[in-house]
Amino acid sequence: MRPLTIDLDRLAAAFVSADGDFRLDLLSGKILDIPPTGEDPEIEHLLEEEPKRLLAVDCLAQAEILALMAEFLPEVEQLAAYTALQAALDSRKPLRSFHNALKQFPDVQSAWQAFEAERLRELALDWLAENELELRA
DSSP states (O other), X not given: OEEEOOOHHHHHHHTTOTTOOEEEETTTOOEEEOOOTXXXXXXXXXXXXXXXXXXXXXXXXXXHHHHHHXXXXXXXXXXXXXXXXXXXXXXXXXXXXXXXXXTTOHHHHHHHHHHHHHHHHXXXXXXXXXXXXXXXX
């Protein structure tokens, strides 16, 4: 495995950021948010000249995010919060409904954020291992 110095939290955040096109620079270890064509000639040059240097970081699919949310539910001890979150996951727009329901329960929202951050870090470490990379100590 090849060790790299990587901002693990930034890598983890890239998994749930549907707004960006993120790549891991295999030389520097930086997580790059690839801008639209014409906005950064330096990155465009890198993409053209050394495409294998930038490893795409794919956003989690909606089903994977919903699975994380469902995995969190057993952690919720407040019956009202559990019921609201379960109903949100069963709704037509579960992602939005889940986050809206969390706003009603600040303590549960904080617990969700901690849970999500930890799980995303684990997923990031798994992703690095799958790509034969490791964090430099």
